[in-house]
Amino acid sequence: MHTVAVLALDGVVPFDLATPIEAFTRTRLPDGRPAYRVRVCAPTPTVDAGTFSLRAEWGLDALADADTIVLPGCADPAVPVPEEVLDELRKAAANGARLASICSGAFVLAATGLLDGLRATTHWLAADLLAQRFPEVEVDPDVLYVDNGQFLTSAGAAAGLDLCLHLVRRDHGSAVAADAARLSVMPLEREGGQAQFIVHDQPPVPRGSVLEPVLRWMSDHLGDALTLADIAARAGLSTRSLNRRFREHTGTTPVQWLHRERIRQAQYLLETTGHPVDRIAGQVGFGSPTAFRERFRRVVGTTPNAYRAAFRRPGPATV
Template sequence: MHSVAILVLDGVVPFDMAAPMQVFDWTRLPDGRSPYRVRLCAERPEVAADGGFTLRVDRGLETLADADTVIVPGRTDETPLSPAVVAALRQAAEAGTRIASVCVGAFVLAEAGLLDGLRATTHWVAAGRLAHAFPLVDVEPDVLYVDNGRILTSAGAAAALDMCLHMIRRDLGSAVAADAARMSVMPLEREGGQAQFIVHDHPPVPRGSALEPLLEWIEDNLAHEVTLGALAARAGMSERTFSRRFREQTGTTPLQWLLRARVRRAQYLLENSDHTIERIARQAGFGSPTAFRERFRKVVGTTPYAYRSSFHGRRAATAGVS
């Protein structure tokens, strides 16, 4: 039987902990036997969880030494790890134990030095912070999970299910993993590839910037052809001067800003309308459906169809509209 230890730290996010517990607990071999034994462990018997309640954990850090797989959920407590936790994680890694993180649990692995020189991911909201805090880590913000062999990281809690199913498939084959996916009511592989659905916000513009009226004009004219020359002329500058000042104030180029604005318009229409792909391509200013699909996939990481399938009606549902 494969032993899975879930390391519970102060500030643990309950759902980040529950997702891997569920998928491993529900996995069954063809003869009905359970191939995994899941155990919670912590440095102390009582752990303060996110949400204001306390968890009681029966097993200590010594459980990591006996585990085949260690899962580190995300946590909201940003205090430094204790030397005991760092030592236990490092010893497990040195022993060849498979170690995986959920969401911002990647920060725990990074703090323990387990991600140095490796590719890693975390929730896209925290990806920039992870890259800044741990420059030796090659952060990939636009994937669901990263498998380095013995060290794995995943994005949000839902992406942790994808990562766990991937590990089950590695351990026991596709048939067992597919059955575990059905029990978790999710596909074994998501349509649209292994990409996080990232909201691509525009870089901030300083308040009172001379660019504000121009950026508002861009938003109002996305359906029309907008060239660098037209933007520069509207700003009363040469293309070279305009491009330099635009980058200084926004951190990106005018055409990159325009592309993100068009993608955001397309995301909104995919979520909130039943317009055809062809019509959305025109409304967002992509010209042709082919160009729309190619550029949307490059920025968002999935196809317009897959994005609509996942998020159509999201805002109405959030607002309680039937």
């Protein structure tokens, strides 16, 4: 089982600490088994978290056995990181562990020297300070997270959850990540600059919502050439009323919702089948493969073929 170690240092931000714990402990494989083993580690048995103290069950020696190490932010990023912590993180990286930071946790990761020459992000309020203290790191304050392969960084607060779900997708595919996102009630859309391969799973259709029947109908007819008039007719509403209801209940328009659901389904097909990209374009309702490729790049940040190369699950192809 994949082991995730969450490192708690004095001054740890409780939200940043809880995010990976909740995200990874709730993730389940298709057969219901836990996908991750999560351990909270600390250099001392008791950690000062500001408004409370916490007792960590694991010490720094547990980092050696971790497949992934998550570094939550600390309230004061200017506080020096104990050298013993940096040494253990460097050793873990040398042994192949994946290191990911949330918010100002990027300062801890940068202090190891492992981010030198790489692009990274952190909370926008701390971006200038990170760039000043670690000039060898290319700081990008305009993205939710940056994935360099072994080393990942994320912006503040909720971007840490985006990063965790991205890691779940990398490890177990979009279906498992979508299930984890539903449990976390992820927002519909993350606006602004976005790192490559950011998760774009739709939130669950709210049960009892006036739009529930039409949303489920749309999901069942992604391959059809649906128009706004078709959707409005199905919902028994005028197009103006339909747009208003969608804004109220989903935060977006019917056509935008449909496009995102089509791209989400395309991601699943790219991961789980060997179907040609042009065939997948038709399966998810794009009349033109070119239009599909353009939309996919706009939403996901890369091409369908590059996405498949990064996330295709091992096993026999389905044709």
